[in-house]
Amino acid sequence: MKILYLSTWFPYPPDNGSKLRVYHLLRALAQKHQVTLVSFAFATAQLDASGDLRDWCQQIHTVPVDPFEINRAGALSTFLSLRPMASRPVAAMSQLTTGMMQSGDFEVVIASTEMMMDYALAAQPGTTRILEEHNSMARWAHERYQEASSTMHRLRCWTSWRKAARYTARTYPNFDLVTMVSEADRQATRAAAGADRLRVEVVPNGVDCQLNRPGLARPRPGALVYNGSLTYGANYDAMRWFLAEVYPRLKSQIPGVSLTITGSTRGVDLAGLTLDDTVHLTGFVDDVRLPVAGAELCVVPIRQGGGTRLKILEAMALGTPVVATTKGAEGLDVIDGEHLLLADDAETFAARTLDLLHNPILRQRLATRARQRVETHYDWRSIGACFAGLVEATAAQRGGL
Secondary structure (H helix, E strand, C coil): CEEEEEECCCCCCCCCCHHHHHHHHHHHHHHHCEEEEEEEECCCCCCCCCCCHHCCCCEEEECCCCCCHHHCCCHHHHHCCCCHHHHHCCCHHHHHHHHHHCCCCEEEEEEECCHHHHHHHHHCCHHHHEECCCCEEEEEEEEHHHCCCCCCHHHHHHHHHHHHHHHHHHHHHCCCEEECHHHHHHHHHHHHHHHHHCCEEEEEEEECCCCCCCCCCCEEEEEEEECCCCCHHHHHHHHHHHHHHHHHHHHHHCCCCEEEECCCCCCCCCHHHCCCCCCEEECCCCCCCCHCCCCCEEEECCCCCCCHHHHHHHHCCCCCCCEECCCCCCCCCCCCCCCCCCCCCCCHHHHHHHHHCHHHHHHHHHHHHHHHHHHHCCEEHHHHHHHHHHHHHHHHHHHCC
16 A cells, blocks of 8 residues: 655654654554655754665655744644644645645555644545544643643633544544554543544554663662653653652662653753752763663653653663553553552652662562563564554455455
């Protein structure tokens, strides 16, 4: 089949969760099909270094625009409209994709996240349309509304939630298939769009178990790591809470404890974080495996957002034990005390972290079982094959084959 894959992020280098997902799903599709990639190119995108992508894809076209920046620039007008901010189209991308779909004879068009939906909906009649969403925006907005404290904040969050839910109900049924990364996101999407009007399947996040393997670095005593960029709101909230509420308890018990936070800090309000000389901000790193493998523990104190956590899967594959909140491990088929440790309040999170730091036998047991779990449930090779199968079956059904 000829497939047009529309991506918000140019997936090379695959240095964040969205890019990793696109990278591996593209690789799976390209094994049997002719894939054309159209993507925005911004931030860390490296167009000249994307050798793998050029081997996999028949064609690659990019628009050198940051769509998030464009949306932020018009935030007020977008907030007052009925369209969620992330769905606002960019003229240059509309022009490119419309021209390609009119002349490209594509059998399948895949939109990676809501930001690419409008372009996919312009596909020629008879084209199979698939939305490859990473999490439910309506669900995330609803959670923010439930957690809001002040009246004004609750009003803004309520408006965003209802807007997202209405947009889901109005647009998602125009797709032949929608994929989500977790069962919770799948159920929220079906509820928002109408369960009888929409096919939604779960395609979980994964990890490359060949690339990410134990033993890449020797763990440093007392070293903690959080492998998530602070430019993402849920990561910033996680570290703000951890540094203020949990980390002081750890420092009082283990004087040599340290925390490494990976990822870009561009535009981040570092003054809002309780930082000291034991907290190391790496900025962008070429290979995030090394700081994760070099830590005794990976902490994932996520309190908001949706989807499933690539950071946990990476740590599990690398043999680094994990302490996470229930929200942080949401959507993963893992068991507390067998594959990782869970804690939701500061006192318990600190206590479970200390237990692991003091107990090498427990660390090794969790690491071994966690590695086994990602090998059997979360390897990108099997997940990619599953996604490709869903695409093929959806196209065949639409074509009456």
